Amino acid sequence: MKNVIITGGTGFIGKRLAESLRSELGKRARVLAIGSGDVDLTDRNATFSWFARTAADMDCDHLFHLAAVYKAGGWPVEHPATQFFSNTSINVNVLWAWTRFFPKAKLTSALSYCMYPPHDGAHPETELWGTEPEAYLYSYAMTKKALLVGQRACAQEYGSRCTSLVLPTVYGPGGGFEEDSHVMGALIGKFVRAKRLQAPSVEVWGSGSQQREFVFVDDAVNGFIAAAERSEELVQNLGTGSTHSVREIAETIKRVSGYTGQIQYNPDRFVGVSKRSLDSTLIRSSLGWEPRTSLLSGIDQSARWLTDQLDGGHAVDATLARSSSSPATPKHRR
Numbered sequence: 001m002k003n004v005i006i007t008g009g010t011g012f013i014g015k016r017l018a019e020s021l022r023s024e025l026g027k028r029a030r031v032l033a034i035g036s037g038d039v040d041l042t043d044r045n046a047t048f049s050w051f052a053r054t055a056a057d058m059d060c061d062h063l064f065h066l067a068a069v070y071k072a073g074g075w076p077v078e079h080p081a082t083q084f085f086s087n088t089s090i091n092v093n094v095l096w097a098w099t100r101f102f103p104k105a106k107l108t109s110a111l112s113y114c115m116y117p118p119h120d121g122a123h124p125e126t127e128l129w130g131t132e133p134e135a136y137l138y139s140y141a142m143t144k145k146a147l148l149v150g151q152r153a154c155a156q157e158y159g160s161r162c163t164s165l166v167l168p169t170v171y172g173p174g175g176g177f178e179e180d181s182h183v184m185g186a187l188i189g190k191f192v193r194a195k196r197l198q199a200p201s202v203e204v205w206g207s208g209s210q211q212r213e214f215v216f217v218d219d220a221v222n223g224f225i226a227a228a229e230r231s232e233e234l235v236q237n238l239g240t241g242s243t244h245s246v247r248e249i250a251e252t253i254k255r256v257s258g259y260t261g262q263i264q265y266n267p268d269r270f271v272g273v274s275k276r277s278l279d280s281t282l283i284r285s286s287l288g289w290e291p292r293t294s295l296l297s298g299i300d301q302s303a304r305w306l307t308d309q310l311d312g313g314h315a316v317d318a319t320l321a322r323s324s325s326s327p328a329t330p331k332h333r334r
């Protein structure tokens with residue numbers, strides 16, 4: 001890889017990917033990590049004009065497409081149209097601009113495991129076709145499916161080179177720790193905050209029995225780089241192969257954060273499907289990718305990062321203070 005563009009480069013995963021590529025590629029490469037302040041990718045003219053200007057200035061051999069509009073918690077249920085319009089526009093504009101201005105560049109995109117149908121088994125990539133995603137994430141999931149269809153179409157018609165990774169929940173330093181974040185970030189935020197405030201208990205949504213798969217952000221970034229460099233597959237899952245119950249997660253975070261109060265499970269909270277996991281056989285055999293970060297180490301790094309941010313008085317404190325004092329309104333969580 002020499003010259004790289006990352007859409008969504010100001011987001012959680014995109015920022016980390018940019019840092020990693022910059023340190024790996026050094027001065028011999030340019031890494032443009034762009035966010036909505038650089039160009040509004042929902043706007044076709046603005047997107048084409050940004051790509052045209054960039055193409056006049058540099059050649060790009062790799063485009064990571066991570067830009068998307070999504071929030072965890074109850075937001076997807078209340079904003080299916082926003083997700084449809086934003087993400088469909090972003091994806092169509094990026095695919096179009098890629099094939100028009102950088103037709104030789106390879107594209108690697110980020111998909112989500114909510115594209116799979118709701119059942120308890122591990123999902124192989126073949127299940128992406130001829131199945132329906134779960135209802136409350138339908139709009140977001142279908143825009144990801146449409147992105148994959150678009151990539152396949154570009155490969156078929158123009159011979160474009162592309163690949164995609166289907167991610168489970170990604171967590172780590174720099175992620176979201178608000179109460180309505182995904183379950184891992186939300187719980188780390190709750191326990192770290194409860195310790196600071198010496199709160200007597202922490203509420204955990206659901207009975208604690210629901211199971212999820214998590215990937216630490218640096219492992220996801222390594223997967224993106226490996227897929228960009230070597231993958232010949234249209235799409236592959238990037239998962240650890242292990243699921244963890246919310247109870248196990250909560251107890252681990254409690255221990256790691258040093259919180260000594262009680263955990264209160266609230267089974268009245270709706271928390272989505274009982275289990276979600278990926279079959280990641282393909283990425284292991286085709287790329288040799290393996291996660292390197294244990295759950296314990298990932299939680300520890302995340303909790304330390306958040307504590308440092310709060311100790312330093314960073315803005316995340318305001319978000320946590322808000323989520324600690326107000327009752328949670330969202331009823332769903334991915």
Ligand SMILES: NC(=O)c1ccc[n+]([C@@H]2O[C@H](COP(=O)([O-])OP(=O)(O)OC[C@H]3O[C@@H](n4cnc5c(N)ncnc54)[C@H](OP(=O)(O)O)[C@@H]3O)[C@@H](O)[C@H]2O)c1
Nearest residue numbers: 008010011012013035036040041066067068110112169170
């Ligand atoms: N995090 C996860 O657990 C997870 C799980 C599965 C899949 N994914 C996928 O992985 C990708 C990255 O996720 P993330 O958690 O890093 O997302 P994120 O933190 O929410 O970042 C989203 C990025 O998209 C950019 N963006 C949004 N609207 C835009 C627009 N109109 N024009 C240009 N850029 C726009 C944002 O730019 P600004 O911030 O500058 O506005 C930001 O850089 C996404 O495609 C997501 O669907 C993530």
